[in-house]
Amino acid sequence: MMMSASEALAAAQRVMARCDALAAISETTEGLTRVYLSPEHLRANACVGEWMQAAGMTVWQDEVGNICGRYEAAEAGAPALLLGSHLDTVRNAGRYDGMLGVLSAIETVQWLHEHQCRLPLAIEVIGFGDEEGTRFGITLLGSRGITGSWPQSWVTHPDGNGITVAQAMADVGITLLGSRGITGSWPQSWVTHPDGNGITVAQAMADVGLDSAQIGAAARRIEDIVGYLELHIEQGPCLEQEDLALGVVTAINGARRLHCRFTGEAGHAGTVPMTHRKDALAAAAEWMVFIEQTTREQDPQLVATVGTLSCAPGAVNVIPGEVSLSLDVRGPLDHPLETLLSTLLTQAGAIALRRGVQFTSNEFYRIGATACDSALQQALSHAVETVQGRSLSLPSGAGHDAIAIAERWPVGMLFVRNHRGISHHPAESVAVQDVAPALQAYLQAVTLIAGRS
Amino acid sequence: MMMSASEALAAAQRVMARCDALAAISETTEGLTRVYLSPEHLRANACVGEWMQAAGMTVWQDEVGNICGRYEAAEAGAPALLLGSHLDTVRNAGRYDGMLGVLSAIETVQWLHEHQCRLPLAIEVIGFGDEEGTRFGITLLGSRGITGSWPQSWVTHPDGNGITVAQAMADVGITLLGSRGITGSWPQSWVTHPDGNGITVAQAMADVGLDSAQIGAAARRIEDIVGYLELHIEQGPCLEQEDLALGVVTAINGARRLHCRFTGEAGHAGTVPMTHRKDALAAAAEWMVFIEQTTREQDPQLVATVGTLSCAPGAVNVIPGEVSLSLDVRGPLDHPLETLLSTLLTQAGAIALRRGVQFTSNEFYRIGATACDSALQQALSHAVETVQGRSLSLPSGAGHDAIAIAERWPVGMLFVRNHRGISHHPAESVAVQDVAPALQAYLQAVTLIAGRS
Numbered sequence: 001m002m003m004s005a006s007e008a009l010a011a012a013q014r015v016m017a018r019c020d021a022l023a024a025i026s027e028t029t030e031g032l033t034r035v036y037l038s039p040e041h042l043r044a045n046a047c048v049g050e051w052m053q054a055a056g057m058t059v060w061q062d063e064v065g066n067i068c069g070r071y072e073a074a075e076a077g078a079p080a081l082l083l084g085s086h087l088d089t090v091r092n093a094g095r096y097d098g099m100l101g102v103l104s105a106i107e108t109v110q111w112l113h114e115h116q117c118r119l120p121l122a123i124e125v126i127g128f129g130d131e132e133g134t135r136f137g138i139t140l141l142g143s144r145g146i147t148g149s150w151p152q153s154w155v156t157h158p159d160g161n162g163i164t165v166a167q168a169m170a171d172v173g174i175t176l177l178g179s180r181g182i183t184g185s186w187p188q189s190w191v192t193h194p195d196g197n198g199i200t201v202a203q204a205m206a207d208v209g210l211d212s213a214q215i216g217a218a219a220r221r222i223e224d225i226v227g228y229l230e231l232h233i234e235q236g237p238c239l240e241q242e243d244l245a246l247g248v249v250t251a252i253n254g255a256r257r258l259h260c261r262f263t264g265e266a267g268h269a270g271t272v273p274m275t276h277r278k279d280a281l282a283a284a285a286e287w288m289v290f291i292e293q294t295t296r297e298q299d300p301q302l303v304a305t306v307g308t309l310s311c312a313p314g315a316v317n318v319i320p321g322e323v324s325l326s327l328d329v330r331g332p333l334d335h336p337l338e339t340l341l342s343t344l345l346t347q348a349g350a351i352a353l354r355r356g357v358q359f360t361s362n363e364f365y366r367i368g369a370t371a372c373d374s375a376l377q378q379a380l381s382h383a384v385e386t387v388q389g390r391s392l393s394l395p396s397g398a399g400h401d402a403i404a405i406a407e408r409w410p411v412g413m414l415f416v417r418n419h420r421g422i423s424h425h426p427a428e429s430v431a432v433q434d435v436a437p438a439l440q441a442y443l444q445a446v447t448l449i450a451g452r453s
Numbered sequence: 454m455m456m457s458a459s460e461a462l463a464a465a466q467r468v469m470a471r472c473d474a475l476a477a478i479s480e481t482t483e484g485l486t487r488v489y490l491s492p493e494h495l496r497a498n499a500c501v502g503e504w505m506q507a508a509g510m511t512v513w514q515d516e517v518g519n520i521c522g523r524y525e526a527a528e529a530g531a532p533a534l535l536l537g538s539h540l541d542t543v544r545n546a547g548r549y550d551g552m553l554g555v556l557s558a559i560e561t562v563q564w565l566h567e568h569q570c571r572l573p574l575a576i577e578v579i580g581f582g583d584e585e586g587t588r589f590g591i592t593l594l595g596s597r598g599i600t601g602s603w604p605q606s607w608v609t610h611p612d613g614n615g616i617t618v619a620q621a622m623a624d625v626g627i628t629l630l631g632s633r634g635i636t637g638s639w640p641q642s643w644v645t646h647p648d649g650n651g652i653t654v655a656q657a658m659a660d661v662g663l664d665s666a667q668i669g670a671a672a673r674r675i676e677d678i679v680g681y682l683e684l685h686i687e688q689g690p691c692l693e694q695e696d697l698a699l700g701v702v703t704a705i706n707g708a709r710r711l712h713c714r715f716t717g718e719a720g721h722a723g724t725v726p727m728t729h730r731k732d733a734l735a736a737a738a739e740w741m742v743f744i745e746q747t748t749r750e751q752d753p754q755l756v757a758t759v760g761t762l763s764c765a766p767g768a769v770n771v772i773p774g775e776v777s778l779s780l781d782v783r784g785p786l787d788h789p790l791e792t793l794l795s796t797l798l799t800q801a802g803a804i805a806l807r808r809g810v811q812f813t814s815n816e817f818y819r820i821g822a823t824a825c826d827s828a829l830q831q832a833l834s835h836a837v838e839t840v841q842g843r844s845l846s847l848p849s850g851a852g853h854d855a856i857a858i859a860e861r862w863p864v865g866m867l868f869v870r871n872h873r874g875i876s877h878h879p880a881e882s883v884a885v886q887d888v889a890p891a892l893q894a895y896l897q898a899v900t901l902i903a904g905r906s
Binding site: 269276307311320423 | 689691706708722723725726727732734738742745748749755756758760761762764767768770781849874875876877
């Protein structure tokens, strides 16, 4: 089934207008900020629920605050293909990250509805209430409810600084809250986890009419869902460089995050000769140069970033005695990622030894690479080829709800070009000329997958 | 005139005991903190004044709170050779930085007094009330009163961040407050400069019975003083490495301090390939490696330090878009220092250009190198050779009251080994076995200079 060019353009224009409408539902008057279980979250759910209904779906808000719609199959009660993304945002966000995927999914269903087309599988669309973790700093609450695969120990496991993973994740904003409701993996302790104002998740739920005792009811039975597709902006520059509107995700990058520390000896910046220093910052600088060079040479799909660095005592006239810095390495395959990390840490130790300083590191976050399902990739690639002549397969550098869903069901992702790869920023932008073919490809892949079953 | 070994040991033991006694005069019960115009400052002055009196000196506290003693010459009213150092401390300080010089000067006079020896020149001993600038963050208030050479513009000149030099100096603790009273270079604006509690210098003076209208009266006439000697701990490791107790200072290093900034482009740590990054921290790291290597290779007497570094936005999962860092370069001669600084800044520009990022720098502090007087150096070196067999000439990496005094009178400095060069820290330590020959050499140099005239 194929959406015509004029249908696609009209639908794309509606998607863009709806992204604008949702962007106005913000806790701030300037910029866009919409967090989990806030009044704005409920207003966005209501809005999206109406659009779902208009597209022919039965609509409900589930027990963790995800907004859900079901477009029934040819035979009522059939398993569903799940389409979705998230409706929450970081602070001062762009308007496409997450929302584009939810609204595109609704357009897919709307086209089927307008063409009175029922498939062997039901299509369900979900707008997850929290992926970004902006409010509570805990993650994947939605989808892992079913699999129970989020280890409880992560939540209370302290790092070298006594910071729990939950806190560290909050610090760095790694979170996929809404999707964990679907998989049923909310540990009980999360319910009492407070936000920045000391309000717990349980209280926040009660404030919006949800009952934290019913979280388990959000969990979906494995046999009721056959797979999950997510359309998302790329949040990177690769499609733009290839001059393509669309690409198919091969894997969501695995990541390792470490707190690292060089400990040398503070000293007077005027009196200690260069040859007698144990300058922790000079050691860190040498390592950072190595990190950049080695990662660049090793594999173009690997990235390594030192995103934070602080030095103590931190005075203009004192040689730094201690430097704390973070290391974030990512890649689509776990083995090369592990090899890179090992090379970098070995070199840090060698630099420290040669300079007579200490090096320590503490891994506080690790997530394996998430492979996308090959059958879903094939369907998406076929659809993309039909629409834009050729397809591009690429890894996703950012995390998505699909990570949680993949614990239980096959997942596939369709990427849409975004300008200069700018995301999590008001300058985030997507062209309507790219959304139109994205909707054509998405519909085609959905009907291919849901028509087959 | 020569102090015998047993006399020197007894005097050195008294110096050590007096350092301990002064270390107990602190605003904190743990550690040593004694700031300008505090109750502890006045108690220390009283204590030192009594010791001066017992050593045969006429004692007074001057109009800016320096404690002064005069040991009259063979003929009353003769010009004086000034000996001194400071009695104030940084926070959580060691007990020798400053105090050792004041107490050693008193021992020199005491020996002359006990041997009923009067010289052609008077000997005056001064304990400056503020060198460290811990309280007000403004500097050299004592000695520059006479010369008026402290530019008023420095006090209000803002750096790139809108921070005035006064504030910046406070931030980094560069200060020589008491000595400016002697030279009479207090600008009027300093009187109203508040401390961290909003108390101005004028108020603080009034609180301890001093009149800020009388600051000018602290200024000494040029013809009344022939020169200035200061004994001080080295605050560096050079004497220890040479296995020598004593050394003679050739110059107090000049310094340049700059706020520097690399501005690149923040980006998602997972989605931007290594080859497409404009990572401000990676640029800074490359520059820091160059700074260390080049300074080390260029001249063993030059030092360069990056003591502070902060990166924005500063999240584990975001490529740093902006890095601010400080650069502090020092050396005993202005020309090589200027050449080094120019080389470093040129390279920063080249790194920035190649990486497509911006580099800016703003010099917020500059002090020329202060040469020690050659005749005073010769007298000190001769004395040191007599006492320890050979002398070592070395620059001072740290600033001292002598910088201010040198604007108006010849200065010389005698350095005493301190363990591992640790200073501005409770672990600061000096051996009585080093203080004894220091007192012998100091007396010999003083009598050589003051006996000659």
